Amino acid sequence: MNQLKEALETLKETGVRITPQRHAILEYLINSMSHPTADEIYKALEGKFPNMSVATVYNNLRVFREVGLVKELTYGDASSRFDFVTSHHYHVICQDCGKIVDFHYPGLDEVEQLATHVTGFKVSNHRMEIYGSCPECTAKEEKKEVQH
Amino acid sequence: MNQLKEALETLKETGVRITPQRHAILEYLINSMSHPTADEIYKALEGKFPNMSVATVYNNLRVFREVGLVKELTYGDASSRFDFVTSHHYHVICQDCGKIVDFHYPGLDEVEQLATHVTGFKVSNHRMEIYGSCPECTAKEEKKEVQH
DNA sequence: TTATTACTTTATAATTGTTATAATTAGTTT
DNA sequence: AAACTAATTATAACAATTATAAAGTAATAA
Numbered sequence: 001m002n003q004l005k006e007a008l009e010t011l012k013e014t015g016v017r018i019t020p021q022r023h024a025i026l027e028y029l030i031n032s033m034s035h036p037t038a039d040e041i042y043k044a045l046e047g048k049f050p051n052m053s054v055a056t057v058y059n060n061l062r063v064f065r066e067v068g069l070v071k072e073l074t075y076g077d078a079s080s081r082f083d084f085v086t087s088h089h090y091h092v093i094c095q096d097c098g099k100i101v102d103f104h105y106p107g108l109d110e111v112e113q114l115a116t117h118v119t120g121f122k123v124s125n126h127r128m129e130i131y132g133s134c135p136e137c138t139a140k141e142e143k144k145e146v147q148h
Numbered sequence: 149m150n151q152l153k154e155a156l157e158t159l160k161e162t163g164v165r166i167t168p169q170r171h172a173i174l175e176y177l178i179n180s181m182s183h184p185t186a187d188e189i190y191k192a193l194e195g196k197f198p199n200m201s202v203a204t205v206y207n208n209l210r211v212f213r214e215v216g217l218v219k220e221l222t223y224g225d226a227s228s229r230f231d232f233v234t235s236h237h238y239h240v241i242c243q244d245c246g247k248i249v250d251f252h253y254p255g256l257d258e259v260e261q262l263a264t265h266v267t268g269f270k271v272s273n274h275r276m277e278i279y280g281s282c283p284e285c286t287a288k289e290e291k292k293e294v295q296h
Numbered sequence: 297t298t299a300t301t302a303c304t305t306t307a308t309a310a311t312t313g314t315t316a317t318a319a320t321t322a323g324t325t326t
Numbered sequence: 327a328a329a330c331t332a333a334t335t336a337t338a339a340c341a342a343t344t345a346t347a348a349a350g351t352a353a354t355a356a
Contacts, residue, residue, distance in 0.1 A: 017352075019304065038342085053306045058343065060304095074224030077314055079342065090259075092267045101267050105259060108276070111238075115278045119240045119249050123280035128256070130263045132271035165323075167333065186313085201335045206314065208333090225343055227313065300355075310345070321334070326327100 003030050003086070007069055014067050021045075021052055022060050029070065029084040035091075035100045037079035073100075073129075092130045096137035103130065151178050151234070155217055162215050169193075169200055170208050177218065177232040183239075183248045185227035221277075240278045244285035251278065 007026050011018055024045050029036070036044070042057045061082055064070035073081045073091065081100065083091075092101045108126060116123045155174050159166055172193050177184070184192070190205045209230055212218035219231045221239070229248065231239075240249045260271045 017303065019351090021305075051306070053308090054342095055307080055344075056305055072224070074222060076220070076222030076224070076228050077341080080224050092263050092269050092271070094269065095272070101269070103263050103267060105262065108256075111253060111276070112278060114253065115240050115251050116280075119251060120283040121240050121242065121249070121278070121280040122286045123240070123278055124243070125280075126276060126278040128259070128274060128276040130260060130269070130271055130274045132264075132269040132273075135268040138270045165332065167322085169334075199335070201337090202313095203315080203336080204334055225312075298356085301353085303350105303352080305350070306348085308346085308348105311343085313342090314340085316339070317337085319335085319337105322332085324329100324331075326329080 003084070007084075010067060010069060016063060016067060021049060021056055022063075024048055025057060025060050026064070026069070026084075029064075029082060035073065035081040035083050037081055039079060041082070090128050090130065092132065094134035094137055095131050096133050096140075099134050099136075101134070151232070155232075158215060158217060164211060164215060169197060169204055170211075172196055173205060173208050174212070174217070174232075177212075177230060183221065183229040183231045185229055187227060189230070238276050238278065240280065242282035242285055243279050244281050244288075247282050249282070 004027055007030070008018055008023070011022070016022075025041055028041055028044055032044075034040075038054065038057045038061060041061075042052070042054050045052060045057075061070060061072070064082075065072050069085060071083045071085050073083060075081070087104070088107050090103045090105055092103045093099070094101075108128065112123045112126055115121060152175055155178070156166055156171070159170070164170075173189055176189055176192055180192075182188075186202065186205045186209060189209075190200070190202050193200060193205075209218060209220070212230075213220050217233060219233050221229045221231060223229070235252070236255050238251045238253055240251045241247070242249075256274060256276065260274055263269060264271045
């Protein structure tokens with residue numbers, strides 16, 4: 001149940017030192033139900049750590065990613081978003097407002113297997129995202145249509 | 149058969165002017181069996197168009213994307229790669245050398261439908277990529293193992 | 297304890313992919 | 327041809343991220 005405790009345990013096991021900053025970043029990632037950017041994390045912890053550098057946030061997010069605690073979701077020019085890894089899930093992303101909603105679905109093992117077979121790759125993982133318009137944005141769009 | 153001709157036809161239909169630069173970029177995208185970055189395209193066409201600006205490449209790739217001729221694959225900080233849209237296919241990406249291989253697979257309509265149902269989003273499309281190690285890199289890796 | 301070493305954070309500079317801007321050129325429409 | 331619109335160029339700006347060097351902190355060894 002206590003994800004933070006488990007995460008800290010993982011850090012210990014992998015020999016990653018648990019600094020106050022790391023603790024805080026992890027805690028924030030777990031509690032935040034959103035998928036924050038590095039900058040959002042940085043700003044959120046400004047109160048607690050007035051001297052913390054942005055680089056620290058980036059460094060530690062990378063550390064967490066390498067240990068497998070955190071997933072990085074990249075979007076070209078825009079900021080990456082970071083997601084504390086819990087169970088296997090995908091993301092549904094609103095193309096209008098950028099909102100990200102978790103979407104639980106069994107892993108696409110079949111696809112991985114076929115890809116292995118067809119390409120000869122040693123497949124390790126995959127990424128899937130679903131794009132569309134969230135209910136709120138869809139509603140707004142329809143309102144506009146009516147006014148025309 | 150002639151993809152370039154079809155693409156130019158699409159441009160005409162959508163009222164996008166066919167400039168020499170656009171023609172060349174499209175041609176390069178279609179003939180290149182790789183998935184070039186904007187910069188690669190820029191460099192490849194330097195000979196033909198010594199005065200062409202990088203901005204032109206970016207602008208036109210955006211135009212092509214908006215018309216649906218081209219797909220943009222974003223990777224966080226790293227350069228986007230651009231893929232001329234042919235039939236529906238996915239990509240298998242080597243995490244060691246970055247090679248991208250096309251992978252034909254029926255669209256994941258089922259997943260989109262479920263996402264629509266569960267999240268209330270108006271789903272328009274999805275993105276899937278498979279990551280792993282290509283045969284060449286796997287071989288290299290195994291060679292290393294033996295030497296240890 | 298003290299000395300040594302390795303890790304971490306901080307502050308800042310540098311890098312890089314991409315976009316915005318303004319001026320120029322080319323194409324279209326009247 | 328004149329007026330208008332779109333496209334290209336050259337350059338500057340921007341924003342996300344990373345590299346670097348200095349300073350701080352913790353772990354280990356003597």
